[in-house]
Amino acid sequence: MTHLPPRFSDWFAARGWSLHPHQAEMLARAADPALLLIAPTGGGKTLAGFLPTLLDLAEGGHSGLHTLYVSPLKALAADIRRNLTTPVVEMGLPIRIEDRSGDTSYTQKRRQRADPPHILLTTPESLALLISYEDAPRIFAGLQRVIVDEIHALAESKRGDQLMLALSRLQTLAPGLRRVGLSATVEDPAAIARSLACAPAPCAILHADPGPEPDIAMLVTEERPPWAGGGARYAIPAVLDEVRRHRTTLIFHNTRAQAELFFHNLWLANDDDLPIGIHHGSLSREQREAVEAAMVAGQLRAIVCTGSLDLGIDWGDVDLVIQIGAPKNVKRLIQRIGRANHRYNAPSKALLVPANRFEVVECVAALEAARAHDLDGDPKGPGPRDVLCQHILIVACAGPFGADALYAEVRSVGAYATLDRADFDACLAFCATGGYALRAYDRWQRLVERDGLWHLRDPRAAQRIRMNIGTIQDTDTLKVRLRGSFKPLGEVEEAFAATLTPGDTFLIGGQIVRYEGLRELTVEVSRDRGRQPRIATFMGTKFATSTQLSARILRMFRQDDWPALPAHTAQWLAQQRAVSRLPEADRILVESFAHDGRAHSCFYGFAGRNAQQTLGLLLTQRMEALGLQPLGFVATDYATLVWGLEPLRDAAALFDADDLRAGFETWLAGNAVMKRTFRAAATIAGLIERNLPQARKSGRQATFSSDILYDTLMKYDPDHLMLRITREEAMRGLVDFGRIEEMLARSRGRIDHVTLDRVSPLAAPMLLEMGRVPIAGEGRERLMADVAAELMALAGIEVE
Template structure:
């Protein structure tokens, strides 16, 4: 076992610290090539990851004549959040300085100044804390071999969160490069919530990392929050529960109140303040607030000055936010792993149960929250299987590699396959990415701007060395919605309040009010790409700050909901919800796991069709588009549809007598192919992939393009490639991305495979209890077709009759 320095052991003993078994085990495995540690939140897994580093650097210090470890980078720590690196730096310095260890610890993120970045490249610290984007940037410089030559260990914190996005793919390509620059480098992955540990171990290292499973700790103390007023039929605000939530805040030291979207968090925070008669100190925290405001909230949390924080995913991960003793999840969690992660923020201590309450926002979410509680108690985590590493990220990596210097294609191909997500990458796909990076592909190779690489003396290199700066400016896989700063009018030098989406700002007219940072502001105008506002206290906002992303309910939770329906036992549900399900049984029936329930009924002069696919919001939305297209072909005159996570409601002018032909898998797929061709969804997906792959620049010579400029460029490119090069690599990437993401056709196919044509067709003659909430759902999509033309003709006929002209 690698021994800790005596001074560090003494310092820990003096504070009553004792190593947990998994922390000791990490010291035993210090020499292993790759280790994945899975430990519960509060289990000290981050310290466990650093213990071998502290032991090795401490041993170097003890043997050094000058009493200092050898200079140079020893350990690289990578986390998904900039704030997490700053928090770790503070927490790690305490034992290091307390034990008198001469170890330099610094962080490097997007917030690090240019002077400090240059100094770190010239004289790296012993431990560098960074993010995937900053690591990719460091590896793109020509002096990367010198900086990383002595690297001994890489620690990837919250690896489960990185593995779910392209940031993780980018990071694993970076680790493959580090392995070549520093042979023998050891990898450590840290995570609290993992549904498939062996798969995550293969992600961390292609040969698989050794698994170290810590004691999972005590069962969490979780329940649904009872409320005097039952949840409404639809909506996501949970305003009915604010009195009970405030009572919980009063009776606990510090409470985190999680929401699934920023818009919901803003609206809820505003509503809470209107009812906060005791003036409890409550703040709001999410990613679109100004950095200064977020930091003030974080500092107040750490100091124990706040009783509650209304927040979103920005507080999901492992930052120690002070004395939090309760977590409240408002709205169905949609994902068991996310819920477990959030629950762990309460009682952030090992072997202390976390306390959490779930607050369903509407009647159906009561059922989903019940299923989520059962899954957490059973430690049954969800997660979709990972696909192969995305090729747009690989294209970016090839360009970044060229920015660092000439490379041999075969050597780079072998290196890339050492990254877990790309272990099965074919040479043909690699060569396609290389050709794209070099020339832009067949249809674009005639344009000089995309002639970026050339082959010389058997190695690929940049045609113009000056293009390296542009490549570096555009590194990264986070494609957020383009945003504009929000600032008080007449305060040009003042700190911004935060950001709003560019598309949202375009809808505002002077006088409109909206929420940001929990306050109502009045839109005054747009000046030099800044949204200028004034204070407007006491008025209800007309619009929310942004639409926000709506998570889709996971497959695992869907299975549990259907199992609950099949059991017929609603005894664990509130009376209002249990009665609702009983009534559904009487009027129609409840959906079953291996069958597809479809209801047809008239309402207010329209014929309605409700398909209970339980495929998630994106897939149900796509199902609405495809089924209405089929209905149009069959002359059924559809007028519109609306979708939720569990159902799609369609209305039209003609009744459906047999829904089975509308769900023919082959014809649905054919319809999808036709619909996707020139669709805005595909253009949006293309733009994101084109930016990541390096076809479209986000920044040029330090000047960032507006969202409209980038969209205009990408739309022209998309239409050009579709016409002249339909097999272009980026079109293939776009199609794969859309099928898995915004369109989510895979879950429609899974639904059809699960039900195998077994349809329960019910015609109850009236609206059913389960369908009723869909009539209140926002986001209705109109269908332009024969049905709308018939309505216009009928309206014209009535007008002519009224005028005596018919």
């Protein structure tokens, strides 16, 4: 057991605290080059991370920066600063603590560079900006420790890759630097440890006591869940009952739109006027901060929220977490449940509310997985090269660099440990000359090599590079504000705004507003007295059900009966088995039936929403070629339903893996999702600038030009680095072709094609699904011609 100096042990004793075992272990191993601590929320994780720093600094004598703390959220950095200040002030420690983010004032930032605090709390983007300055070597010279908080959240995105590249730079500037990662429960701690360590140095993993098992169940309601939809409106009375029975309830939703709708309906039913707030990423900062403050002050009984509350800010006395809609991912569920009951040794309590009949199955599968500690997650691919391109530019901003030294430094990052020299050189060439097959920019290249070192050709370029640091891709959003007011209500996606016509009503921030018009890239609205919005929803991130959870559902289907399921759902599955068959993991079930005068086919791939969507596009492309005249399709996490004019006779022919892959290649060329993937990569890599020095370029123009750049590259330089990156990215994310490959691998051509005389029980909910996709091609041209002719006739314009 490590002994604390008296000043610390007295302080602990005065509060009636003792050192947790994992805090002691972190202290004992403080000299390790890298350490990863896995601890549940509220387990004294932050203090465990900072104690060695506080002890180091307690005697004074260190000047300059000692410890850098990086978290994914600005708010978290500010929160931690407040929490750390308490022990520092109470023990009278000579330690200066400051945070730094996009919100920090210019003067404060200048001062921090000239005279860094002992502990600096920041975000990956602000750190990337710091290392781009010429004086970075001086700022970081005495740096001893870096603490990466919520590293599990960062590790899932390119922000984590950017951060680890920045740490490799810091390691060069401060060779004694030790790294600490703090993580929630994850499926593969070793992978996170590898990403944190300075390769090939090891990284020990410490586990805090996970505390008692959480108490999770499915919310049982009088009313049955509906067949389709995601609103879970049926459960509102039961949810209100639970809110009444608990002190503070967090009500999580998978999308912002669903959170808005649910909040609206909750208030319509909230006869006791319970104080309930809403919190999600599309709301204005003012609104979010107001809700956060009310929450901390204990003024709210419930908060309807999305992933924006996923990360570890301490919201106080939450004693119940309700998850509306199936948790698409067990790991995320566990992390959300951890938000309840921060007190040691009290179990977290959570309820799952399926939004529809299929989600009942998903919820039960997720409960089983959670109880079995079977967490899901996809192994991460190698370090993304668009992030590397940005890093090269950032390094160039700080001063001249040698290619060999930078390559060695980059290879010390876990995710880039296997990067080969040719790939590195391709990224460097892209940064220097654009990397085109046609050598066009010899006079204007961005980086030039002189005496073996790479320099910015024009040092003024540094300003533009710094303005575009970061890997977060904001979807193009427009601010929403009340007409005649300057206060924003929140944001909607540009694509949603484009569908609005004046008079349309929609929900934002829990109120119904009427669309009045677009003014200088702001959506102007007025208040509406109506009780039902006409347009229910704006878009939002949709998570796909994880591979592991899909597999578990398929395993459940093999059971003879389903005692764990509510009777209505078990009967539904039994009926499906009687009239058709249940989908199996090692086969693909296809059901064909006529409905509403159209031929329908339902393809049960269980590949997750994004991959099923991509599959829909590929299958309809093949069906069009076969003359089946598909008209449209809709995709869910488990199936794709296609309708058209001609019935499908031979389903197996559609699933030839080589044909699908070939189709994928052609389809890549013109697809809007691919173009969006390209735009993201090109923006991160610095081909397209999000922010310009003077006039801000609107998202609309950026959309336009990046599509043209994509088309031009596809035609004239198809092997260009940006297109290679785009193809790789398409295996994951929105296109998710990797999961189609996974589906083909497990089914290996075993197709069960069942022809039915009517809709099957499992396919029936698909007919009610939102988000139908019309088939592009000749159909769209015909549709456009029809609309145009109609408008001409309406306008009374005669054409000779």
